[in-house]
Amino acid sequence: MKQKLWIAAALIFPFVLLATGGNAGYDTKAPISASPGGDTTQPTRGKNSFSLPAANINRDQLRIFFFGNKLFNTNWVIAPASVKSLDGLGPTFNRVSCSGCHLRDGRGQPPTEKGGEFLSMLVRLSIPGENEHGGPNPHPAYGDQLNDRAITTIPAEGRVIIEHTEIRGQFADGTPYSLFQPDYHFADLAFGSLEPEIMYSPRVAPAVFGLGLLEAISEEDLEALADPEDADGDGISGRINHVWDQGEKALRTGRFGWKSNAASLLHQNAAAAAGDIGITTNLFPDQNCPEKQNACRQASLGDSPELSDEFLDKMTLYTQTLAVPARRHAEDPDVLAGEALFRDIGCAACHIPTFVTGNHPTLSILANQTIHPFTDLLLHDMGDELADGRPDYEATGREWRTAPLWGIGLVEAVNKHTRFLHDGRARSIEEAILWHGGEAEKAKESYRNLMASERGQLLAFLNSL
Ligand code: HEC
Ligand code: HEC
Ligand SMILES: [Ca+2]
Ligand SMILES: [Ca+2]
Ligand SMILES: [Ca+2]
Numbered sequence: 001m002k003q004k005l006w007i008a009a010a011l012i013f014p015f016v017l018l019a020t021g022g023n024a025g026y027d028t029k030a031p032i033s034a035s036p037g038g039d040t041t042q043p044t045r046g047k048n049s050f051s052l053p054a055a056n057i058n059r060d061q062l063r064i065f066f067f068g069n070k071l072f073n074t075n076w077v078i079a080p081a082s083v084k085s086l087d088g089l090g091p092t093f094n095r096v097s098c099s100g101c102h103l104r105d106g107r108g109q110p111p112t113e114k115g116g117e118f119l120s121m122l123v124r125l126s127i128p129g130e131n132e133h134g135g136p137n138p139h140p141a142y143g144d145q146l147n148d149r150a151i152t153t154i155p156a157e158g159r160v161i162i163e164h165t166e167i168r169g170q171f172a173d174g175t176p177y178s179l180f181q182p183d184y185h186f187a188d189l190a191f192g193s194l195e196p197e198i199m200y201s202p203r204v205a206p207a208v209f210g211l212g213l214l215e216a217i218s219e220e221d222l223e224a225l226a227d228p229e230d231a232d233g234d235g236i237s238g239r240i241n242h243v244w245d246q247g248e249k250a251l252r253t254g255r256f257g258w259k260s261n262a263a264s265l266l267h268q269n270a271a272a273a274a275g276d277i278g279i280t281t282n283l284f285p286d287q288n289c290p291e292k293q294n295a296c297r298q299a300s301l302g303d304s305p306e307l308s309d310e311f312l313d314k315m316t317l318y319t320q321t322l323a324v325p326a327r328r329h330a331e332d333p334d335v336l337a338g339e340a341l342f343r344d345i346g347c348a349a350c351h352i353p354t355f356v357t358g359n360h361p362t363l364s365i366l367a368n369q370t371i372h373p374f375t376d377l378l379l380h381d382m383g384d385e386l387a388d389g390r391p392d393y394e395a396t397g398r399e400w401r402t403a404p405l406w407g408i409g410l411v412e413a414v415n416k417h418t419r420f421l422h423d424g425r426a427r428s429i430e431e432a433i434l435w436h437g438g439e440a441e442k443a444k445e446s447y448r449n450l451m452a453s454e455r456g457q458l459l460a461f462l463n464s465l
Pocket of ligand 3: 088089090091278279280287301302306
């Protein structure tokens with residue numbers, strides 16, 4: 001009997017600590033302010049709402065920010081060119097600039113016409129097995145990403161065509177809705193079939209503001225939020241993705257990418273330069289030419305590295321200090337009612353509203369900020385329909401990082417579209433909710449069961465972010 005009591009006390013004690021707050025830097029109940037980026041928050045400015053420097057940036061940092069902005073918008077050219085510091089495009093690539101996909105620092109979308117070319121999304125590839133760091137195993141002929149463009153002297157790898165099937169459903173009150181289920185086909189493959197063993201993952205470019213604040217969320221908070229075995233029995237089991245960081249040369253907690261498959265912005269940016277544009281850095285010094293692509297290897301002409309450490313650091317500060325835009329209509333009664341519904345029906349269990357950031361590794365302006373990103377940066381099983389079937393480090397083929405929701409109501413103003421989720425299949429915020437499954441099935445069902453007026457309030461809240 002005595003022993004049982006001890007066990008019970010040992011089990012309950014940690015929960016009491018958590019429930020009473022302890023030192024936790026996150027909160028699911030605190031009211032949500034109009035400044036989701038803390039002191040970095042900037043007023044909205046139409047289509048430039050994602051492109052402003054953090055409001056608390058200092059003058060030296062601002063100079064670097066503007067230079068980083070230039071690099072982010074640079075159209076890289078084939079080497080050798082007259083400006084040596086900005087050549088080395090390809091040999092294969094997806095776009096010639098970062099902003100080609102992250103248009104106005106915002107998000108990409110699938111092609112708008114049937115069979116249209118990819119302008120702001122890409123397809124990751126791998127075959128079964130793991131690479132030397134436990135990450136995705138690249139395809140011997142196509143690598144870890146389908147590069148749908150190339151310099152003139154060599155072939156592009158191929159392209160992807162999207163087709164849609166319409167799925168019909170209805171809300172509990174009988175109102176009908178329809179969803180677009182995408183179906184992907186490879187075409188014009190230059191190095192033979194990708195079947196039978198290829199695993200692929202189509203992903204749109206996410207927006208790039210507020211990311212330094214996500215980098216400053218403390219490790220302890222993410223560990224406290226993670227519940228891999230669902231010990232508290234709420235049906236939600238967030239997991240940390242441990243991923244190789246090429247800057248630290250170690251496994252680190254993943255925070256960026258649709259599967260939390262990158263741990264730092266330095267790594268993410270250098271990987272994007274190599275994989276998306278064909279630009280080498282000291283972090284990734286090899287040209288993006290898989291073993292079977294001889295012409296690719298012979299075509300690499302840029303200086304090594306094509307992007308210097310100094311420029312990579314400046315580009316990284318840029319992606320760390322893009323401001324989070326202020327909320328609109330935060331005090332509107334419908335928005336406040338929607339905020340209450342967001343918590344009541346379980347959205348806030350994954351889309352964690354509030355964190356106080358810890359220290360940032362390089363930028364003190366990002367430390368100790370009360371922020372509202374609406375993510376736990378953790379992996380969740382989102383069900384069969386959203387599954388890509390392609391593991392990414394510890395993320396399974398059914399798991400995705402909780403997408404941050406800050407700024408989501410401004411996507412239309414900035415990017416002139418409302419395509420959501422990892423592959424942009426959702427045509428509206430509401431469709432994104434209706435695709436939720438797996439651990440989020442219960443919250444999705446609760447949404448489907450709301451009255452039309454309540455659904456409107458929840459959407460008014462999301463549009464105020
Ligand atoms: C071909 C389109 C494309 C280009 C070009 C591109 N990106 Fe991206 N970017 C993406 C996609 C897709 C993701 C999500 C990646 C994933 O889930 O693995 C991403 C993710 C990111 C992220 C993480 C965002 C987040 O919310 O986690 C950053 C930062 C980033 N890119 C920076 C850059 C930089 C810097 C460049 C230029 C060197 C660049 N990107 C070029 C498509 C692109
Ligand atoms: C179990 C965790 C979980 C719960 C609960 C949850 N979400 Fe999500 N949410 C996610 C994940 C993971 C994604 C990314 C999925 C993807 O891209 O395939 C996401 C994506 C979204 C998106 C699209 C964001 C974007 O950038 O494209 C919206 C909007 C959203 N959720 C709203 C909600 C709302 C509203 C609720 C409550 C009804 C909710 N979510 C409940 C985990 C969750
Ligand atoms: Ca190159
Ligand atoms: Ca490739
Ligand atoms: Ca749980």
